[in-house]
Amino acid sequence: MRRQFGETRSVVGRRHALISADSHEVTPIPGWPGARIVVVISPHMGARFVQFFAGMPEGAAAQAPGEGVERFVFVLEGAVTLTLGGEAHRLEAEDYALVPAGTAHHIEAVSVARLMVLEKMFVPLEGAAHPDLVIGSVGKQPSRPMSEDGLLSVRKLIPVDERFDCEINVMEFQPGGSLAYVETHFVEHGLLMLDGGGVYRLDDDWFPVAAGDVIWMGPYCPQWFGALGATPARYLIYKNWNRDPMAG
Ligand code: UGY
Ligand code: MN
Numbered sequence: 001m002r003r004q005f006g007e008t009r010s011v012v013g014r015r016h017a018l019i020s021a022d023s024h025e026v027t028p029i030p031g032w033p034g035a036r037i038v039v040v041i042s043p044h045m046g047a048r049f050v051q052f053f054a055g056m057p058e059g060a061a062a063q064a065p066g067e068g069v070e071r072f073v074f075v076l077e078g079a080v081t082l083t084l085g086g087e088a089h090r091l092e093a094e095d096y097a098l099v100p101a102g103t104a105h106h107i108e109a110v111s112v113a114r115l116m117v118l119e120k121m122f123v124p125l126e127g128a129a130h131p132d133l134v135i136g137s138v139g140k141q142p143s144r145p146m147s148e149d150g151l152l153s154v155r156k157l158i159p160v161d162e163r164f165d166c167e168i169n170v171m172e173f174q175p176g177g178s179l180a181y182v183e184t185h186f187v188e189h190g191l192l193m194l195d196g197g198g199v200y201r202l203d204d205d206w207f208p209v210a211a212g213d214v215i216w217m218g219p220y221c222p223q224w225f226g227a228l229g230a231t232p233a234r235y236l237i238y239k240n241w242n243r244d245p246m247a248g
Contacts, residue, residue, distance in 0.1 A: 015218040016202040034060040040214040041190050049120035051190040056109035070101040070122040078113030098134040123165040123243050131163040138170050151177025167241040172234045173227035182224045187239040189217040196233030200225050
């Protein structure tokens with residue numbers, strides 16, 4: 001949509017960013033020929049990971065990321081196949097995969113598809129084995145209550161296992177539900193609003209947020225969310241996890 005006075009809900013600060021779809025910029029990146037890539041979070045803003053949308057025409061194919069990089073793929077629309085070790089896994093909307101660093105693979109769109117991809121340098125844990133491939137579907141993960149009022153629940157997409165250096169969850173807030181307190185922690189977040197909306201506190205500001213918005217919360221960014229509206233709000237949220245704060 002054309003905006004006469006250059007308005008946007010996007011804000012980029014030192015310790016947080018909110019990127020709304022009206023400010024998406026398409027930028028080609030290696031390994032994704034033919035795809036419409038929008039990088040929404042990257043080390044250029046201070047994050048230690050990359051998060052991007054990939055719009056793929058039918059038949060487009062993506063290659064594995066660089067050395068030492070692990071990749072999380074979440075299907076927003078359409079269907080893709082993830083092929084590794086000679087085996088093809090079909091992923092449709094709300095299906096996901098965490099592909100460990102060093103795993104040769106490719107991703108092919110079997111229809112027009114839209115993905116959210118998150119990549120980071122894997123941080124190994126001394127004495128622990130390399131993590132396995134994770135493939136799953138949001139609806140198949142148990143929904144665990146997270147608040148006494150019954151208004152907040154979480155689905156964990158990655159196994160609870162210290163071999164993994166990240167956690168990726170889907171949090172669901174019933175209307176009126178909120179985080180119980182303002183969190184301040186050393187881990188950072190990449191977030192995608194999946195459904196509904198509400199108000200996000202980031203540092204000392206409160207922002208209206210809606211489905212499609214992406215948020216980066218850097219280390220120690222004070223954060224809080226309250227759901228507004230008649231329908232539940234859901235978001236996908238990444239955090240670096242299971243590692244010593246000294247490990248980087
Ligand atoms: O897991 C988390 O730190 C999560 N509760 N943070 C958030 O929703 N902003
Ligand atoms: Mn948090």
